[in-house]
Amino acid sequence: MKADFPVSTTTATELLRVDGIAKRFGEFSALSGIDLTVRKGEFLCLLGPSGCGKTTLLRIIAGLEVPTAGSLQLNQRDVTRLPPSERDYGIVFQSYALFPNLNVADNIAYGLKGRREDKLRRVNELLDLIGLAGIDAKFPAQLSGGQQQRVALARALATSPGLLLLDEPLSALDARVREHLRREIKALQQKLGVTTIMVTHDQEEALTMADRIVVMNHGVIEQVGTPEEIYAQPASRFVADFVGQSNWIDATFSAEAGVQVNQLGIALQTLPALAVGQRELSLFIRPEDIELHAHWEGGAMGEANTALGDIEKIELLGGFYRLGINVPLWGNLRLNVDVSRSTYQRMRLSPERRVPLTLPADKLRAFSKADAAFGAKALA
Numbered sequence: 063m064k065a066d067f068p069v070s071t072t073t074a075t076e077l078l079r080v081d082g083i084a085k086r087f088g089e090f091s092a093l094s095g096i097d098l099t100v101r102k103g104e105f106l107c108l109l110g111p112s113g114c115g116k117t118t119l120l121r122i123i124a125g126l127e128v129p130t131a132g133s134l135q136l137n138q139r140d141v142t143r144l145p146p147s148e149r150d151y152g153i154v155f156q157s158y159a160l161f162p163n164l165n166v167a168d169n170i171a172y173g174l175k176g177r178r179e180d181k182l183r184r185v186n187e188l189l190d191l192i193g194l195a196g197i198d199a200k201f202p203a204q205l206s207g208g209q210q211q212r213v214a215l216a217r218a219l220a221t222s223p224g225l226l227l228l229d230e231p232l233s234a235l236d237a238r239v240r241e242h243l244r245r246e247i248k249a250l251q252q253k254l255g256v257t258t259i260m261v262t263h264d265q266e267e268a269l270t271m272a273d274r275i276v277v278m279n280h281g282v283i284e285q286v287g288t289p290e291e292i293y294a295q296p297a298s299r300f301v302a303d304f305v306g307q308s309n310w311i312d313a314t315f316s317a318e319a320g321v322q323v324n325q326l327g328i329a330l331q332t333l334p335a336l337a338v339g340q341r342e343l344s345l346f347i348r349p350e351d352i353e354l355h356a357h358w359e360g361g362a363m364g365e366a367n368t369a370l371g372d373i374e375k376i377e378l379l380g381g382f383y384r385l386g387i388n389v390p391l392w393g394n395l396r397l398n399v400d401v402s403r404s405t406y407q408r409m410r411l412s413p414e415r416r417v418p419l420t421l422p423a424d425k426l427r428a429f430s431k432a433d434a435a436f437g438a439k440a441l442a
């Protein structure tokens with residue numbers, strides 16, 4: 063079948079190429095301009111808030127939804143208009159979607175062809191693989207949620223597909239089972255080397271499981287990167303806020319004075335490209351990247367991004383403390399600072415304590431305020 067426009071094919075190291083995919087539901091644009099390459103053997107997460115279009119993109123890749131524009135290349139083949147059965151993938155949905163009237167063995171064997179003995183051998187192999195040997199005669203209703211999802215995974219892997227699609231497979235499970243299954247799925251994926259695309263709205267899930275994360279918002283891709291890149295170098299305010307915690311600091315820029323907070327100079331490693339006449343910046347820093355010092359080390363206040371702050375609020379969040387610190391020098395700037403419990407105890411931190419802190423220049427990122435406010439792409 064002819065594509066809408068000339069398409070580039072996947073290379074030897076790429077399994078899937080998504081080119082200019084768009085999807086409209088009537089007047090509503092659910093996806094636009096989606097370009098993405100998925101490498102062979104990688105675990106890719108589509109991450110974003112509810113309604114951002116991640117499930118629609120997965121369904122288009124699966125052939126369960128027809129795109130309004132764009133093309134899909136799978137293993138150097140244009141599959142844009144192929145039915146799901148001709149696309150070589152296995153899929154696991156959020157709700158267990160096992161056939162309730164079939165036992166575990168028949169559920170797993172559902173898509174398998176060939177002799178009964180071969181099917182049985184494959185079912186047992188898969189049950190071993192998911193750590194559930196011996197439950198083949200049970201029915202879905204006799205299994206826990208976590209077990210049902212593992213059976214669904216075995217069913218998706220039964221035909222050894224080239225691509226595994228996971229649509230929020232863990233979100234119906236309770237926290238403990240979810241964490242356990244995260245590790246199991248990741249280990250299994252690595253063992254089999256199967257290229258996997260998983261949809262999730264859970265940043266922790268994406269950060270712990272993915273080789274690369276695709277952050278989506280309002281039907282467009284905001285950033286593609288490794289978990290480390292997404293977390294440490296967010297490309298937009300949306301990404302910075304959606305993944306992890308952030309502090310935002312109003313600042314100004316001028317050629318003469320550089321970057322200033324409350325009219326005091328602040329050193330940064332990189333500056334965003336600002337449009338002519340644009341002076342307003344938003345500086346971003348993670349709460350755990352702000353350094354606290356036991357003593358004032360000398361030097362003028364405000365120098366080397368250092369100032370005194372007053373601890374106003376302390377929260378214990380499991381393994382660490384989150385401090386609310388007010389910095390008068392920077393215009394009563396309110397910062398959240400995370401410190402480990404051992405640092406907290408060693409420094410004898412307490413409410414109303416005054417403490418010197420530093421914003422390390424290499425941990426600060428600057429966004430033009432207009433971009434930051436609208437969540438558009440950072441220019442840094």
Ligand SMILES: Nc1ncnc2c1ncn2[C@@H]1O[C@H](COP(=O)(O)OP(=O)(O)OP(=O)(O)O)[C@@H](O)[C@H]1O
Pocket residue numbers: 087090092110111112113114115116117118119263
């Ligand atoms: N069949 C449809 N008809 C009309 N609108 C739809 C249809 N399917 C999805 N949408 C809309 O498209 C947008 C994207 O939906 P999608 O399910 O892809 O989002 P999502 O990011 O996966 O969110 P969620 O996690 O809530 O499923 C939503 O606003 C949704 O209401």
